[in-house]
């Protein structure tokens with residue numbers, strides 16, 4: 377099928393929930409992919425931060441194919457080797473205690489919200505009583521935590537808070553990087569604070585170190601759980617395995633998804649000392665969570681993480697920043713590692729994306745910025761070629 381045929385069929389039979397570009401992708405290797413007409417694109421999007429090793433990394437493909445041919449699914453009534461190995465690696469890389477595998481970022485955040493509420497209920501005497509009110513969760517303005525009912529409620533953007541009423545109770549929003557607002561919003565009814573250390577969808581905005589110190593202090597003083605939403609920032613994206621490592625804090629719950637699977641759907645709720653025993657049999661579950669094929673891919677992705685790999689991500693991030701700051705029309709570059717936001721002032725980000733596509737480069741936007749999430753192992757040649765296309769598009773916009 378050619379692009380027009382694929383587009384026509386998909387538009388006819390899938391729900392109209394996505395604003396898409398007129399591109400179909402049929403194959404890819406590394407940071408490059410092709411459409412049905414054989415046109416090649418350098419991809420600075422990684423499928424929105426998912427294809428952490430690029431398209432069809434040979435080791436990843438081998439691991440996934442071998443597992444698909446051995447056992448594709450068992451349910452969580454039984455143990456599987458890939459799930460055990462991926463979990464072990466994740467726990468060793470984070471120094472946390474245990475992980476619950478889910479299927480997506482939103483589902484991971486749902487698990488974190490449930491855990492925080494149960495922790496509070498168990499410790500502060502709720503037991504399902506109607507007057508128990510220490511269940512509130514503070515999130516930040518501009519945050520994004522997913523598309524399920526709980527996670528759109530958690531998301532601190534008004535545009536998500538319409539149409540789908542009634543929303544879940546018990547969420548409060550503090551201004552990002554505003555300590556006074558944080559102090560005002562956290563009350564004796566708060567059981568958790570949930571943050572992205574670099575807000576992704578909200579415009580690639582880093583939390584200030586002083587603001588994070590204050591969150592950690594309030595959480596420690598009042599036994600409020602700190603939940604790190606590392607769905608976009610985690611698994612090496614920022615140049616550290618988890619972005620919270622930049623801030624020298626220890627969250628009680630960390631959620632991951634996107635890059636941990638290398639291209640297959642997976643999420644994870646990672647528990648620390650305080651939270652590892654909160655969920656017990658019957659409290660939570662997922663038919664597909666920890667699926668062996670997905671976990672085989674994830675185990676392979678996680679096997680790549682050592683100091684040299686992380687240092688390479690930071691170096692590439694630095695190179696992107698240096699080069700982008702030389703481009704006429706770039707007002708600033710935000711983010712950490714290979715999570716990059718580009719402020720292009722009054723220029724229209726969507727028009728720049730379209731110009732890039734025309735010249736063979738895929739990039740993202742986040743609010744009024746351009747956003748890049750290239751594969752973590754992208755080559756210098758691909759970076760340079762892609763940046764040349766991007767610079768020309770920005771300059772001529």
Ligand SMILES: Cc1ncc(COP(=O)(O)O)c(C=O)c1O
Pocket residue numbers: 479480481482483485520521522523572576577605606607608609633634
């Ligand atoms: C920080 C953050 N949390 C949660 C989500 C939701 O993840 P998913 O789309 O896998 O449900 C996203 C997705 O963009 C995200 O960036």
